[in-house]
Amino acid sequence: MSETSTRPASSPPEHAHEEIRLVAPSRQSPAVRAFNTVVRSREMSILLVLVLLVAAATAKNPSFLFSGNGWRDLLLTPSILLLLAAGQAVVIITRNVDLSVGSVLAVTAYLTGRLFIDFPGIPIVVVALAGLAVGGVLGLVNGLLVSLGRVPALVITLGTMYIYRGLVLTWAGSDRINASDLPRGFLRLGTQSVLGIPVLFVVAVVVVAAVGYYLHAHRGGRELYAIGSDPDAAVLYGLPVRRRVLAAFVLSGALAGLAGVVHAARYGTVSSGAGTGIELEAVAAVVIGGVAIFGGSGTVWGAAIGAMLLVTIDRALPILGIPDFWQRAVVGVLIISAIVLDRVLSARRTRKLIEAREQS
Amino acid sequence: MATAHADAVLELRDVSKSFGQVAALRSGSIRVTPRSIHALVGENGAGKSTLVKIVAGVHRRDGGEMLLEGESVDFHSTAESKARGIAVIYQEPTLFPDLSVTENIFMGRQPLTTGRRIDRSAMYDEAQALFDRLGVHIDPRRPAEGLSIADQQIIEIAKAISLDAKVLIMDEPTAALSGVEVERLFTVARSLRDEGRGLVFISHRFDEVFALCDQITVMRDGQYIDTLTTADTDVDQIVSLMVGREVGDLFPKTAAELGEPVLQVRDLTMTGVFHDISFEVRAGEIVGLAGLVGAGRSEIARAIFGVDRYESGVVTMDGIAIPGHDPRSAIRSGMAFIPEDRRKQGLVTQASVAHNVSAAVRSRLSRWGFLTSGAESRAAGPWAGRLEVKTGALDMDAATMSGGNQQKVVIAKWLATDPRLLIIDEPTRGIDVGTKAEVHRLLSQLAGEGMAILMISSELPEVLGMADRVLVVCEGRLTADIPRAEATPENVMRAATRTTEGVR
Numbered sequence: 045m046s047e048t049s050t051r052p053a054s055s056p057p058e059h060a061h062e063e064i065r066l067v068a069p070s071r072q073s074p075a076v077r078a079f080n081t082v083v084r085s086r087e088m089s090i091l092l093v094l095v096l097l098v099a100a101a102t103a104k105n106p107s108f109l110f111s112g113n114g115w116r117d118l119l120l121t122p123s124i125l126l127l128l129a130a131g132q133a134v135v136i137i138t139r140n141v142d143l144s145v146g147s148v149l150a151v152t153a154y155l156t157g158r159l160f161i162d163f164p165g166i167p168i169v170v171v172a173l174a175g176l177a178v179g180g181v182l183g184l185v186n187g188l189l190v191s192l193g194r195v196p197a198l199v200i201t202l203g204t205m206y207i208y209r210g211l212v213l214t215w216a217g218s219d220r221i222n223a224s225d226l227p228r229g230f231l232r233l234g235t236q237s238v239l240g241i242p243v244l245f246v247v248a249v250v251v252v253a254a255v256g257y258y259l260h261a262h263r264g265g266r267e268l269y270a271i272g273s274d275p276d277a278a279v280l281y282g283l284p285v286r287r288r289v290l291a292a293f294v295l296s297g298a299l300a301g302l303a304g305v306v307h308a309a310r311y312g313t314v315s316s317g318a319g320t321g322i323e324l325e326a327v328a329a330v331v332i333g334g335v336a337i338f339g340g341s342g343t344v345w346g347a348a349i350g351a352m353l354l355v356t357i358d359r360a361l362p363i364l365g366i367p368d369f370w371q372r373a374v375v376g377v378l379i380i381s382a383i384v385l386d387r388v389l390s391a392r393r394t395r396k397l398i399e400a401r402e403q404s
Numbered sequence: 405m406a407t408a409h410a411d412a413v414l415e416l417r418d419v420s421k422s423f424g425q426v427a428a429l430r431s432g433s434i435r436v437t438p439r440s441i442h443a444l445v446g447e448n449g450a451g452k453s454t455l456v457k458i459v460a461g462v463h464r465r466d467g468g469e470m471l472l473e474g475e476s477v478d479f480h481s482t483a484e485s486k487a488r489g490i491a492v493i494y495q496e497p498t499l500f501p502d503l504s505v506t507e508n509i510f511m512g513r514q515p516l517t518t519g520r521r522i523d524r525s526a527m528y529d530e531a532q533a534l535f536d537r538l539g540v541h542i543d544p545r546r547p548a549e550g551l552s553i554a555d556q557q558i559i560e561i562a563k564a565i566s567l568d569a570k571v572l573i574m575d576e577p578t579a580a581l582s583g584v585e586v587e588r589l590f591t592v593a594r595s596l597r598d599e600g601r602g603l604v605f606i607s608h609r610f611d612e613v614f615a616l617c618d619q620i621t622v623m624r625d626g627q628y629i630d631t632l633t634t635a636d637t638d639v640d641q642i643v644s645l646m647v648g649r650e651v652g653d654l655f656p657k658t659a660a661e662l663g664e665p666v667l668q669v670r671d672l673t674m675t676g677v678f679h680d681i682s683f684e685v686r687a688g689e690i691v692g693l694a695g696l697v698g699a700g701r702s703e704i705a706r707a708i709f710g711v712d713r714y715e716s717g718v719v720t721m722d723g724i725a726i727p728g729h730d731p732r733s734a735i736r737s738g739m740a741f742i743p744e745d746r747r748k749q750g751l752v753t754q755a756s757v758a759h760n761v762s763a764a765v766r767s768r769l770s771r772w773g774f775l776t777s778g779a780e781s782r783a784a785g786p787w788a789g790r791l792e793v794k795t796g797a798l799d800m801d802a803a804t805m806s807g808g809n810q811q812k813v814v815i816a817k818w819l820a821t822d823p824r825l826l827i828i829d830e831p832t833r834g835i836d837v838g839t840k841a842e843v844h845r846l847l848s849q850l851a852g853e854g855m856a857i858l859m860i861s862s863e864l865p866e867v868l869g870m871a872d873r874v875l876v877v878c879e880g881r882l883t884a885d886i887p888r889a890e891a892t893p894e895n896v897m898r899a900a901t902r903t904t905e906g907v908r
Contacts, residue, residue: 261521262520262521262522263514266503266507269500269502269503270500270503270507270511273501273502274499274500276498277499278500279482280460280482280494282481282483282485282486283483283511340503341502393547393549393550396550397547397549397550
C-alpha cells in the first residue's frame with residue numbers, strides 16, 4: 045500500500061512503455077483465425093449434434109433422410125420456428141424476451157385466411173406483407189410498453205400474449221379456416237420445392253441470413269449486442285437504447301406475423317389455438333443455439349440451428365425408439381445442458397482472460 | 405467578458421442541480437483551458453460528481469451557464485455531449501464485457517465500407533494504432549471481459565482519443581490503480597494535454613493532484629470556492645479551503661463517563677477490503693469512523709455486525725467473542741446496526757411504523773407464536789414518542805414519511821432491542837437540518853445513558869462535533885486514531901487521503 049504514495053511524483057520511469065504487456069496481439073493469419081473462430085464456435089458444436097442426430101435416425105430408418113418426404117419434412121417442419129427464433133434471438137440479445145410471438149402468429153394466420161376469403165383473388169404477396177405489417181404493429185405495442193413503461197419484457201409480453209390470444213378468440217370464435225377456403229396456389233407454396241429445397245425453408249433461411257448479417261456487420265446490430273451486454277453502460281455511452289429495443293420488438297413481431305402466414309400455407313387449417321406454446325419453443329431454440337439468456341452474446345445463426353435441432357429431435361426420437369414420455373424430457377435436458385455449458389464456458393473464458401492478463 | 409472567456413474550452417458558471425429537495429450542486433463553476441490539466445477537489449458530497457454528470461449530459465442543470473468553446477450548450481443526453489467532443493471516464497469504467505475491446509472503442513462510430521457495412525479490419529487496425537500510441541499491448545480482438553480496471557481505463561482513454569475529444573474528464577481514475585498503472589495513466593494524460601486538449605482530473609490524493617495538474621478548483625457543499633494555480637499553492641491551503649468551516653455548537657455533545665470497553669475488534673481482515681482493523685468502543689463513548697467514500701468503513705461495520713464475512717480477526721462484546729457472519733448472535737450479544745441505505749436495508753417501507761419498530765423484537769412480543777397489532781403498538785409507542793417521530797398514527801405507512809422520520813423509525817426499531825452497542829452508518833444522510841440536530845441530540849443522550857456508539861459519517865463536522873474519538877480509515881486500513889480534543893478537519897482529512905502515516 046505504501047508504495048502507491050511514495051512513488052516519484054515527477055517524470056515516469058522509462059520502462060513504463062515497454063514493460064506493460066497485456067495480451068499480445070494475435071499473430072495468426074486472418075484465414076487461420078477465421079477458420080479457428082468458426083470451428084470453435086458454439087454454432088458449430090450444435091450443428092454437429094444436429095448432424096449426429098440426423099445420421100442416427102437415418103441409420104435406423106433410411107427414409108428419414110433418403111426419401112422425398114423425409115428430406116422435405118426435415119427442412120419444411122422447422123421453417124416456422126426458424127422465423128420465430130430469428131426474431132426471438134434479436135430480442136434476447138438485447139436482454140429482453142418476447143413471449144407474445146405464438147399469439148401474434150395466431151392473429152396473422154387467421155388474418156391470412158380471412159383475407160383470402162373476404163378478398164378473393166388477393167395476391168399472395170399482399171397477404172404476406174399484411175402479415176408482416178400486422179405482426180410489426182403488435183410488436184411495436186410490446187416495444188413501446190417495454191421501452192417506455194420500464195417494465196420487464198417478461199411481464200409485458202406475458203400480458204400481451206394473453207391479450208393477442210384473446211383477440212383471435214374473439215375474432216375467430218369457434219370458426220376455423222379450412223384448406224378449401226384457401227387458394228390452391230397459396231397451399232402449393234406450403235409444399236413446393238425449388239431444386240429439391242422447400243420454398244418456405246428458403247424464405248426462412250433468407251430471413252435468418254439477413255438478420256444474422258445485419259447483427260454481425262452493421263452498426264445498429266452491434267449496438268443491440270452492446271445494449272444487452274450492459275444496458276446502463278449503453279445509456280452512458282449515448283447509444284439510442286430505447287429506439288434499438290423498440291426495433292428489436294418490431295422485428296420479432298413482424299417475423300412472427302410472417303410465421304403466421306407460413307403457418308397457414310403449411311397446414312392449410314387455422315383455428316384460434318394456432319401456435320399455442322410455440323413462444324416457449326422459440327425461446328428454447330435460442331437458448332440451445334447459444335444465445336445468452338441475459339443478452340449480449342450469441343448469434344441468430346446459432347438460434348436457427350437450435351430451432352432445427354429442436355424440431356428434428358421431435359421427429360427423430362420416435363424413430364430411434366425413445367418412448368413418448370422421454371421425448372419432452374430430452375428437450376428439457378438439452379435446454380438445461382445448453383445453459384450449464386454456457387455458464388461453464390463463460391466461467392472458463394473469464395478465468396482464461398484474467399490469466400492471460402496476469403501472465404503478460 | 406466575452407473575450408476574457410474566449411480561450412476556455414469548457415466553462416461552467418453558477419450551475420445548480422437539485423434532486424427532489426436535496427441540492428446536490430448549488431453553484432458549480434469551473435473554467436478549463438486547452439493545454440492544461442485541471443484538478444477538481446472537494447470533500448465527499450461537495451458536488452463534483454454531479455457537476456461531471458451535468459457536463460456529460462447525464463443530468464440537466466437547473467440553472468447557471470455552460471459554455472463549450474465560448475458557445476452556450478445544453479446537453480440532453482450523453483450522445484450529445486460526446487458529439488461535441490466531451491469524453492468522460494467514470495470511476496467505474498463502463499464497458500460492454502461481451503464485446504471486443506475494439507468494438508468498445510468504436511461502438512456507434514465504426515468505420516464503414518461502401519454498403520454501410522462495418523469495416524472490421526480497418527477498425528482493428530485503428531484500435532491497434534491507438535494502443536501503439538498509448539504504449540500498451542492489448543489484443544484488439546479480445547473481449548473487454550476480464551480486463552483490469554487500469555486496462556479498462558486505457559480503453560476508455562483510447563475511446564476519448566478516437567473521438568478527438570476536446571475535453572476529457574476523469575472522475576477518480578486512480579482509485580483502483582497501482583503505482584505503475586497510475587504513472588502510465590499520467591504519461592498518457594500529459595501527452596493529451598500537450599496536444600492541446602483540456603483535461604479535468606478528480607482525485608482525493610493530493611500528491612497526484614500536485615504532480616499532475618496545472619490548476620486546482622476547490623468545491624465545498626455544492627459550491628465553487630476558489631481556483632488556484634498549482635505552483636502557487638500547497639496542500640495545507642487546499643485542505644483548509646476544502647473543509648473551511650467552523651465546527652460550531654451545532655452538535656449538542658454532552659460529556660459522558662466512559663465505562664468498560666463494550667466492543668473490541670482485533671486484527672479484522674478481509675483481503676482486498678480491509679486489513680488489520682483493531683479498535684475498541686467503551687460504554688458511553690461515541691467513536692466516529694471517518695474516511696472517504698469507498699475507504700471500507702461500511703464494510704468494516706457490516707463485518708462486525710456479521711452481515712459480511714471476514715477472513716481473520718476477532719470481534720468481542722463485553723469480553724465474549726461472537727461468531728463471524730452471524731447477525732443473529734450479534735443482535736443477541738447486544739449489537740444494533742443501522743445501515744446506510746435505510747430504505748433498502750433498515751425499513752419495510754410498505755409496513756406501518758409500529759410494525760417496523762417492533763420488527764427486531766417480534767419474537768419477544770409474540771404469544772404462542774401469534775403477534776397482535778396491539779402488542780406491536782404497545783411496544784412501539786414509547787420509542788416513537790421519545791424520538792418525536794412525527795406521524796399521525798403508529799399505523800401509518802413508513803413509505804409516506806420524510807427521510808428524517810424514516811431514520812428515526814429505524815433508530816427506534818433498534819433501540820427497542822435495548823442494545824449495548826449501536827453501529828450507525830451515515831446517521832443524517834439526506835435529512836434536513838432540523839431533524840439532523842434531533843438525531844444528534846438523541847445519539848448524545850444515548851451515549852450519556854451508557855450506550856456505546858460507533859458512528860460512520862462522511863460529514864466531517866458531524867464526526868468532529870459528535871465523536872469522542874475519531875478513527876480514520878483510508879484504503880481499508882486505520883490510518884489515525886485521534887481524540888476529540890486533537891481532532892481538526894485538517895488532520896482528519898490528511899489521514900483520510902494519505903496511506904503513509906500509519907496508526908499513531
